[in-house]
Amino acid sequence: MVDLPRNIQDTDPEDFANELLRKVDNSLKCPICKAYFDAAMYSDCGHTFCAVCLRESLSVKQECPICRKPAKELSMKKNIMLEDTLILWQQARDTLLTLERLEAAKASKKRKRSASIQSIESDSNEAGPSSRPASTTVKKMKKRAESTQKTGDSTMTECPMCQNLVVEAIINQHIDGGCNPENDKKITRDSQRAKDQWSSVFGKSAKRKATPVKGETEPGTLEKLPRGSYDILKDKDLRRMLKEEGLPTDGETEAMKSRHKQWVIFWNSNVDRKFPKSRETVKEELKKWEREMASSRRKRPQVNAVEHLKHHKTDFDKLVQNVRSRKPKSSAAAPSPNEVAEPVAPPDVMSIDD
């Protein structure tokens, strides 16, 4: 529910026909990756992004991507309320979508029917028949939504004796205890304790926190990593740092540097999550990231040296001729280095070198 993979959370904003709902939906998405916020964080200016997105952006340039005010990774703060809102919104989203579709269907049906009604009795009243059936479905939907939400023992009900709202599960004890609210608290505590005891017996934890779901780590137990000063680090140090984190130590210096850099970004952003993922999961993400970067690099057009020579043979020949013809008076005017260098170092080759 909480920690869906980002691609599942990432539903189409166009799902909503209503423009305002679409805007609300989009306002809960990161302006950088355009997916729902994953560990929403902001810097001094208050603009919010995913923890990973903001960290990556700040690692390139220390400013807010929106307002360009100076921003530092150390000043990043969690936007906890927004995350809670997002979780609630994601729960409400399906209900809203269903409602929207139902109403759209009703409206189109109504249009057809009201057209035929109008043809039969032309003096239909102004209120029109369109509003009522739609609103009854809304009510029905709401009711259904309420009843599904009222699971577990937190359902409130009115006490027939004192007319106060009381948790339904303890209503009998409440009346037995003479409708005393202080008494209710004790009952709740006792029942929770009993429950915990039972669950410990049956090995099923009632509390989510006690045993994190597979793939999640209990929040507050993880520590952030400092960024390495990669420019002055030697390969040996890099390898040691990667080893300490349990990461692969293969590849060139640059590969190791960017691996550690990205790991720090991924890991620190994971610590910022409400329900952090396990170390192994983050490691998998890093692996995937590295693969993607490598495949993207490979996609760059490769220049075949032989082909290039063939293709530009006439140019080269001309240049050679040019230079040879000038040779006798080379002491007077040496060929401009640019003229020679240009075709030898074609744009393609230059861009790859860079």
Next chain:
Amino acid sequence: MGSIATRRLAKELRELSLECPTGIKILSANDFHTWRLSIEVMGDSLYQGQVFALQFIFDAQYPIASPEVTFVSDEHYKAPIHPHVYSNGHICASILGTEWSPILSVAAVCVTMQSMLASCKKLERPPDNDRYVRHAPKSPKNTRFVYDDDTV
């Protein structure tokens, strides 16, 4: 291609195919590597009636890294004659270089290019056009531009 890059581009493409800013059309976007869009300057301008094509090349770091944006210069399209556009299509615009921000998008770049053309006062190439074009790297991202004109 990075998964974030792919997903963001998919989203941008969906939004563009639903509603493109005025004067902008998708010419080709068959993958998440290279896109081409046509741009036209609306209203009064020195480029009335002319259609240009912008080429976007994305890497896996998009949108953290800027896309490589150039005006297409081939048998169908010509790069606009503008003090910030070289005849090989390279563009000297800060938002494509040091002032890129990951919240910018393909649509935002297109609109910026439109307004850059719309505000042009005189049809001329950059003063160092010939020299630059002769030695320019293939990708303008490998050029270190100096952004000295704040009026555009």
